[in-house]
Amino acid sequence: MEPIIELHNVSYKYxxxxxxxxxxxxxxxxxxxxxxxxxxxxxxxxxxxxxxxMLKPDSGEILFNGKKLTYDREALxxxxxxxxxxxxxxxxxxIAPTVYQDVAFGPVNLGMSRDEVRTVxxxxxxxxxxxxxxxxxxxxxxxxEKKRAAMAGILAMNPDVLVFDEPTSALDPAGxxxxxxxxxxxxVNGKTIIxxxxxxxxxxxxxxxxxxxxxxxxxxxxxPGDVFYNKDLVRSCKLSMPVLLELxxxxxxxxxxxxxxxxxxxxxxxxxxxxxxxxxxxxxxxCGDIYLADVEHTSPEIVQNLLASGSIAAVGAMGTKAxxxxxxxxxxxxxxxxxxxxxxxxxxNKKNTLILTSGGMFARVHTRVEAFNQxxxxxxxxxxxx
Amino acid sequence: xxxxxxxxxxxxxxxxxxxxVIKLVFGLGCILIAISSQSIIVPLLxxxxxxxxxxxxxxxxxxxxxxxxxxxxxxxxISVLVIIFLRNSGTTLLSIPVxxxxxxxxxxxxxxxxxxxxxxxFAGMCSLFFVALTTPxxxxxxxxxxxxxxxxxxxLAMLIYRFIFTLIEQAAQIHASQVMRLGYGSAKExxxxxxxxxxxxxxxxxxxxxxxxxxxxxxxxxxxxALNADDLRxxxxxxxxxxxxxxxxxxxxxxxxxxxLFGA
Numbered sequence: 001m002e003p004i005i006e007l008h009n010v011s012y013k014y015x016x017x018x019x020x021x022x023x024x025x026x027x028x029x030x031x032x033x034x035x036x037x038x039x040x041x042x043x044x045x046x047x048x049x050x051x052x053x054m055l056k057p058d059s060g061e062i063l064f065n066g067k068k069l070t071y072d073r074e075a076l077x078x079x080x081x082x083x084x085x086x087x088x089x090x091x092x093x094x095i096a097p098t099v100y101q102d103v104a105f106g107p108v109n110l111g112m113s114r115d116e117v118r119t120v121x122x123x124x125x126x127x128x129x130x131x132x133x134x135x136x137x138x139x140x141x142x143x144x145e146k147k148r149a150a151m152a153g154i155l156a157m158n159p160d161v162l163v164f165d166e167p168t169s170a171l172d173p174a175g176x177x178x179x180x181x182x183x184x185x186x187x188v189n190g191k192t193i194i195x196x197x198x199x200x201x202x203x204x205x206x207x208x209x210x211x212x213x214x215x216x217x218x219x220x221x222x223x224p225g226d227v228f229y230n231k232d233l234v235r236s237c238k239l240s241m242p243v244l245l246e247l248x249x250x251x252x253x254x255x256x257x258x259x260x261x262x263x264x265x266x267x268x269x270x271x272x273x274x275x276x277x278x279x280x281x282x283x284x285x286x287c288g289d290i291y292l293a294d295v296e297h298t299s300p301e302i303v304q305n306l307l308a309s310g311s312i313a314a315v316g317a318m319g320t321k322a323x324x325x326x327x328x329x330x331x332x333x334x335x336x337x338x339x340x341x342x343x344x345x346x347x348x349n350k351k352n353t354l355i356l357t358s359g360g361m362f363a364r365v366h367t368r369v370e371a372f373n374q375x376x377x378x379x380x381x382x383x384x385x386x
Numbered sequence: 387x388x389x390x391x392x393x394x395x396x397x398x399x400x401x402x403x404x405x406x407v408i409k410l411v412f413g414l415g416c417i418l419i420a421i422s423s424q425s426i427i428v429p430l431l432x433x434x435x436x437x438x439x440x441x442x443x444x445x446x447x448x449x450x451x452x453x454x455x456x457x458x459x460x461x462x463x464i465s466v467l468v469i470i471f472l473r474n475s476g477t478t479l480l481s482i483p484v485x486x487x488x489x490x491x492x493x494x495x496x497x498x499x500x501x502x503x504x505x506x507x508f509a510g511m512c513s514l515f516f517v518a519l520t521t522p523x524x525x526x527x528x529x530x531x532x533x534x535x536x537x538x539x540x541x542l543a544m545l546i547y548r549f550i551f552t553l554i555e556q557a558a559q560i561h562a563s564q565v566m567r568l569g570y571g572s573a574k575e576x577x578x579x580x581x582x583x584x585x586x587x588x589x590x591x592x593x594x595x596x597x598x599x600x601x602x603x604x605x606x607x608x609x610x611x612a613l614n615a616d617d618l619r620x621x622x623x624x625x626x627x628x629x630x631x632x633x634x635x636x637x638x639x640x641x642x643x644x645x646x647l648f649g650a
Contacts, residue, residue: 085604092597097524104612106605139551
């Protein structure tokens with residue numbers, strides 16, 4: 001993996017303040033999903049503002065794509081185009097009166113032509129599920145919609161890295177799930193995603209790597225399981241262990257056989273329990289099927305027909321396009337987040353499910369199900385033609 | 387906290403997709419014709435037309451509309467009463483003695499004049515509300531840019547527009563939190579709380595300004611503000627219709643300029 005952002009011994013001190021960052025070094029690779037986790041005032045936001053040159057380190061250096069960051073006007077413009085920053089409070093970020101104008105803000109300043117601006121804005125609004133909101137004034141949007149508008153404004157500039165400060169703060173659970181899935185979608189489309197959060201439940205299943213930050217230093221960087229299973233460290237950072245790990249720990253103490261890999265999702269855990277703790281007889285290997293529909297190449301009628309046949313127990317919609325498709329076709333998806341896992345879970349319970357998705361997410365269903373089949377010796381089929 | 391802003395109503399009206407230039411020409415034309423009209427006929431026609439356009443075509447809520455109208459019309463009624471009772475010309479219709487040396491007199495002339503002024507005000511208000519309720523400010527920015535208004539003014543107006551609502555929301559929140567903690571119990575406390583609110587709003591505004599700079603920097607601000615994609619279709623036929631209507635009103639105004647209700 002190629003590094004995209006490297007920090008070498010970065011320190012920073014706010015004027016008249018304590019040291020906000022103290023000798024921080026780490027590397028972020030292309031296409032990674034990174035979560036910066038730490039208590040309030042740990043220096044997460046300060047660190048994030050380093051990535052696009054909003055703050056200049058007092059000492060140490062930052063490399064972007066192997067090149068040292070400089071702080072002259074042109075270089076700053078370039079880095080800010082490449083590294084998109086989404087503020088915690090969307091009211092800070094949204095500047096213009098209407099959604100269209102706000103999303104077009106970046107592209108216009110990058111000097112794109114009218115037609116180009118139009119195209120990128122409509123694409124960004126489509127990707128964030130805000131199609132049809134162009135003329136709406138920002139102040140009439142709900143919290144979640146504002147957040148999406150802020151994201152669209154950054155996406156329209158087509159950055160390589162997206163930095164989110166607390167992407168799900170002040171959102172309802174459904175709203176945060178939507179946003180997290182949007183982040184997944186962006187990552188599938190080749191972006192590197194960095195978020196800061198103190199929501200461990202959110203960071204644990206989502207992140208590829210977690211950086212635990214406290215007092216301006218990186219205490220530990222590694223796979224989410226390794227970081228969060230370190231009980232004392234997690235507690236010293238005023239965080240809590242993800243419920244899944246707590247459950248695992250409790251059951252291990254009760255004598256449950258150890259798993260070589262920590263359970264990353266409810267699905268992992270349930271399959272493990274089924275396999276090893278006698279919840280399901282071993283010889284039962286028949287499972288349900290997963291139907292997979294690409295919403296860009298199918299019509300609501302076909303899906304309706306499939307649903308009418310009565311063999312589908314649940315429908316999952318993955319991605320913004322799929323959700324729009326479901327909304328237009330009057331299909332009410334049961335799952336909108338963690339869709340693959342939930343459908344696999346249904347499948348091992350011998351129920352059939354349908355996943356609506358599109359683009360890069362499509363291939364992911366195959367790889368995830370295949371990986372699952374191999375790991376647990378299951379035979380879940382993914383059916384595309386129906 | 388929810389406030390019914392004219393702007394919010396305008397954002398959802400059913401004439402939103404009509405090009406704002408057409409609506410502006412119609413509204414402003416009606417105002418000009420109404421206030422320069424010499425008889426009450428044309429203003430009455432304009433009232434009927436604009437009310438129809440606002441209530442039936444734009445589907446503005448009747449109750450809300452009437453509530454809006456009561457404010458200016460209330461003032462108009464009072465002023466017109468003063469004119470009717472104090473001006474004096476033509477034959478006397480009514481005379482109320484107040485003191486030995488002072489009668490309140492209503493005459494045909496004063497009545498005609500009062501009614502004319504009232505009808506003009508009424509028609510003007512109806513036309514103005516038509517514009518206000520069917521043309522959201524967000525559309526006006528594009529129109530203003532087309533009228534070659536310097537973009538510095540438009541950019542500033544857009545920023546102000548965006549932050550008016552943020553400011554109102556914050557003021558409402560601070561006010562609510564003060565009321566909850568009994569900040570307006572007595573007049574003295576009320577003044578104190580109000581001052582505190584103003585103070586914290588000032589500080590918040592300052593911070594918001596700094597944040598705005600940061601947000602604009604983060605998004606590569608280079609002195610440019612985007613305008614709405616100009617995707618409202620300009621219908622020449624509708625524009626011609628509006629102009630024909632206005633011309634018709636002018637013709638009627640000229641022919642009926644001598645009309646009076648009371649006396650000759």
